[in-house]
Amino acid sequence: MDLNFTPEEQEFRVAVRSFIDSNLPLDIASKVRNGSCLGKDDFVRWQKILHRQGWGATMWPKQFGGAGWSAVQLYIFDEECSAAGAPMQLPFGPKMVAPVIMAYGNRSQQERFLPRIVSGEDWWCQGYSEPEAGSDLASLRTKAERQGDYYIVNGQKAWTTYGHYADWIFCLVRTSNEGRQQAGISFLLIDMKTPGITVRPVIMIDGGHEINEVWFDNVKVPVENLVGEENKGWTYAKFLLGHERTDIARVGRSKAALKRLKQLAHREFANGRPLIEDQRFRDRIAQVELELMALEITNMRVLLADGKKHAPGPEASILKIKGSEIEQMLTELMMLGLGHYSLPRSFEALDAGARRQSADADYAAPLSGNYFNCRKVSIYGGSNEIQRNIIAQMILGL
């Protein structure tokens, strides 16, 4: 057993850090550290920079244009990106649809779609959930009927993250009502510019626009956009959900957030002393740090075990539950750290007096907005209740 990074891994970290240092645009880094909303441009700009370096899809095998990194390298990369304030790489293209296309798509789909994902040319969104099919995804009803060389798609997807930015959507659609619900689902790639698609914004709890409803009204999709076999989509979707879940421990992000929380606790005052000297608050920080220390190791244990098998197993649910809880604790503590100065909707509203260190970009964060927004992380990607069900059934056999 050895919990240290090897010399090669440490060298790798140095290389990653120096690349980020000299290539991450400062305006983007400052937005990330502020917790402000990133625009499409910010994500795409960073993706293109990574792509130029050959790091556009670090987790992909080399044969598809990826960097072919190991789990440990991926982890180091994520940690360095988080610490520096690089935008999180959005999972929908590189981490969700791409693995499915690699595993189940045909050659021409791989050649057509994968290069445009690494390069940042195509933005993908995920069309799984529907108003009536959330946790019970298999009950989805959006229908695709075969007519000659096309599927005609009708129905509605819900909660589509960044659907308003997307060039493409990967959808689970119903192609059959025979047999079990799971047996009539297909995996379809749909060009968002196709006539008949309407995207409607859904405003979140913090007032931001990140999710949408996507409506399909007689949308004609060429049959060549079907991935794998008709009615086998559920298998592909489950494969993909595994990928989504591994990514969700978010250890790197949380470490960066913990650091900001500590800075905040040094800067704020309680009873005339720095807040960090308040034992009650400091214990809360200590507690979340313990959780994070444990998760960091648990995460590595799962990831390294995964390297030997193939698709990530139900252990990923442990990472999802703990990762999301820690993220939520951190956003809550940052809000609590501000006391009643967290009340304004926009932090800029406070006088310079209250923002004593207004030169410090971190201090302008919409901290309670982040807390509210972050309630989503225990709901999406399979709610934490569903994750517990998975552990109960798949690991414990209950």
Add this chain to the structure above:
Amino acid sequence: MNFDYSEEQLALQDTLRRFIDKEYRFDQRRTLAQSEDGFSREVWAQLAELGLLALPFPEEYGGLGGNAVDTMLVMEVLGRGLVLEPYLGTVVLAGSLIRDAGTLSQKDMLLPAIAGGELLMTLAHYEPGTRYEMNHIATTAKSTGNSYLINGAKSVVLGGNDADKIVVSARTGGGRRDNDGISLFVVGRTAPGLIIRGYPTQDGSRAAETQFDNVEVGDDALLGTKDGALPIIERAIDYAIVALCAEAVGIMTALNEATLDYLKTRKQFGQPIGRFQALQHRMVDMVIATEQARSMATLSAVRVDSIDAAERRRVVSAAKAYVGQSARSVGQAAVQLHGGMGVVDELNVSHYFKRLTMINATFGDTDHHLGIFSDLLLAD
């Protein structure tokens, strides 16, 4: 011992509830939250007509002579309606300061005007960078003979953007964190040198940053004893804390109703999600937390009128800490059990959750009041 409310109390609560159900629906409230003032002056006039703005004042000043329990009943209903009107700042905070510390002529001039809905007021006490410290006052008021010059800044003044008059605390003596040497002054919003910068808060209400640059007020603006205002301020803020606890209980009750309803109607896996035992237990915990919070809010409403300041302190801090814990867990659970619907702006659930969260941060959060309560154990 009995926990019964009088006929009058129940009638008042019932009238208010019907008014809110009819005139203060969620969509109307949404429009108000986005308006310039952030609330409705017509609704304010109607609240005056219902007698709510006169509730805690003596009869000789046009009041109804109500106590903190009456205010609790009102706040519960205002909470359920997510009412944005500046009741807390005007009636509870400023109102009790004037009632308890005002001269005859101050009471004559201000209380009937508040009761009648013509005057909006608030208290500007906390300062930038001092968090929840009650005695940490750097704002100064210098006597010039027959007037005072006020200089300083006040932060997160609730309802400060619309208040016609602001009660401001300032040092007339002592050092920065001394208990003695703090005085209160009533300042009109148009006073030269007073800058008010209003803004929306996370829960859709309004607050303001205020700055006092050589604001001159006459001797008659002094409210209560010179140098000795801290106990008066503490008491007024305690009334406000008790009111907020009641508001939180009203919100938690509404959230529980909404969540229970959702558990019975939302179907996944071919059944109402309320069939899943994991959710049943969470719902049960929400109800238990709310009932425990209701007990604490009630206890604090009864004891806040107590003349024993130490006992008042102990019970009010206990209530704020405890209700805060309940509000946090009920709010988070309500959002979680609504799935995606819990984190969207469209449903009132997210708005209730935000208001609960902001209540927790107002006048000392859970840790702050748990700390006070815990320190008092040393003196037991």
